[in-house]
Amino acid sequence: MTGPLIEADRLGIRFVRNRRRQLRLRDLLIRRNTTPAGQFWPLRDVSFEIAAGDTVGVVGRNGTGKSTLLRLIAGVLIPDEGRIRVRGEVAPLLELSAGFSNDLTGRENLYLVGGLHGLDAGYLRRHFDEIVQFAGEQVERAIDTAVRHYSSGMKVRLGFAIISHLPHPILLMDEVTAVGDAEFRQKCYGTIDRLLGEGRTLVLVSHNEKDLTRFCRRGLYLDAGRLTVDGTVAEALGAYHDAVQR
Ligand SMILES: Nc1ncnc2c1ncn2[C@@H]1O[C@H](COP(=O)(O)OP(=O)(O)OP(=O)(O)O)[C@@H](O)[C@H]1O
Numbered sequence: 001m002t003g004p005l006i007e008a009d010r011l012g013i014r015f016v017r018n019r020r021r022q023l024r025l026r027d028l029l030i031r032r033n034t035t036p037a038g039q040f041w042p043l044r045d046v047s048f049e050i051a052a053g054d055t056v057g058v059v060g061r062n063g064t065g066k067s068t069l070l071r072l073i074a075g076v077l078i079p080d081e082g083r084i085r086v087r088g089e090v091a092p093l094l095e096l097s098a099g100f101s102n103d104l105t106g107r108e109n110l111y112l113v114g115g116l117h118g119l120d121a122g123y124l125r126r127h128f129d130e131i132v133q134f135a136g137e138q139v140e141r142a143i144d145t146a147v148r149h150y151s152s153g154m155k156v157r158l159g160f161a162i163i164s165h166l167p168h169p170i171l172l173m174d175e176v177t178a179v180g181d182a183e184f185r186q187k188c189y190g191t192i193d194r195l196l197g198e199g200r201t202l203v204l205v206s207h208n209e210k211d212l213t214r215f216c217r218r219g220l221y222l223d224a225g226r227l228t229v230d231g232t233v234a235e236a237l238g239a240y241h242d243a244v245q246r
Contacts, residue, residue, distance in 0.1 A: 004049035005087050005170060005201050006073060012044040012081030013068060042068045043225045044081065052088075052169065055202040057216035059236045061243060064222040066205040070094060070172050073203060088201075089118065089168035093176045096159030102148035106132075106139060106158055109147055113162050127165055134191075135161040136184065157184055164191050171195060174205045189214075209237060 017038040043065040050056055058066045071077045072084050074092045099113045110131060114124040124131075132140050135157045139150070147155060157180060177188050192215060196202060206212050212219070212233055219236025221229035229239045 003087070005052045005054075006048075006050040006203070007085040008046055008048050008072075008082070009084075010082035011046040011069075011072065011079050011084055012041055013072060013077060014039055014041050014080045041225055043072070043222075046082075046222075046225075046227045048220060048227060048230055050201060050203065052201055053199050054218055055196060055216045056204070056218045056220060057212040057233045057236060058203060058205045058220050058222065059212065059233075059240045060222035061240070065225040066222055067094075067174055069222070070174055070203060070205055073170075074172055086170065088170050089166075090170045090172055091117070091163050091166040091168040093160065093163050093171060093173040095174075096163065096176075097152070097155035098159075100147050100155060100159070103146055105146055106135075106143040106150070109158070110162055113159070114166075117163070117166055117168075119166065131161045131165050132158075134164075134187065153180055153184075156180060160184075160188065164188075164195070169200055171200050171202045173202065175207070176204075177206070177208065177211050212237065 017040065042063075046069070058069060060066050068077065070092075071094070072079060073086060074090055074094065075086070076092075099116055100109045101112060104112060107128075110128065111121060111124055115121070132143055135154075139154050139158050139161075142150060142154065147158075150158070160176065160180075171192075173192075177185055177192075180188065192202075196215065202215060204212065204215055216233045219229065219231060219233035220227055221236040221239040223239075223243060229236050
């Protein structure tokens with residue numbers, strides 16, 4: 001395949017702040033010629049390209065649009081301006097227990113979530129033992145119990161186990177290595193190393209510099225929703241340090 005795997009062209013998205021109080025008529029009249037009340041752009045005018053096999057860390061202070069960018073790449077959010085083109089399927093290691101249905105068992109959820117990500121039942125049957133084993137002993141023992149009885153750690157482990165088994169070429173991760181206990185974290189690291197060794201493409205949002213420098217060659221630095229550095233991961237972290245010290 002030629003050309004970039006992910007291409008953002010003047011990408012922008014607009015959100016509406018949750019407002020506790022209802023706007024009064026006077027506010028609406030005063031604001032009618034400006035940005036509609038409560039609206040803001042968490043990301044705007046962002047352009048970049050990511051090639052197959054790139055490993056990209058997204059860095060920036062809290063609330064600068066990093067997770068929003070991942071959700072745009074994942075197709076969960078639709079841009080209001082510009083465009084995002086993604087060529088290839090995405091394994092979103094984002095909200096790991098998000099797709100689970102609490103009334104279903106771990107086994108049923110594995111088929112449900114795997115299915116939602118486009119995997120057929122045959123593939124899931126063949127990889128079932130491997131996935132459940134990866135999720136750990138506690139999950140293995142409770143695989144036929146409703147997920148509502150799982151601890152949050154068990155849900156996250158099962159979620160990570162399923163999504164990290166997707167054969168998709170693009171991995172999106174948001175602070176994934178912050179979940180689980182030390183043992184599980186080691187497993188996550190091992191899995192990420194293996195997936196990157198297979199040539200997958202990674203976009204990782206993290207505040208953990210060790211993770212960023214371990215897994216990413218390239219870095220994007222976001223400042224208030226604008227992409228101000230697109231360089232090596234060290235350059236992006238340098239811009240982040242400068243901003244924090246300001
Ligand atoms: N669904 C939403 N509706 C309205 N505002 C939102 C929504 N999601 C996020 N925001 C706001 O958009 C901005 C960017 O959020 P985002 O989660 O992308 O930041 P982030 O850089 O990932 O932050 P952090 O480092 O804290 O995880 C923040 O001001 C956040 O409060």
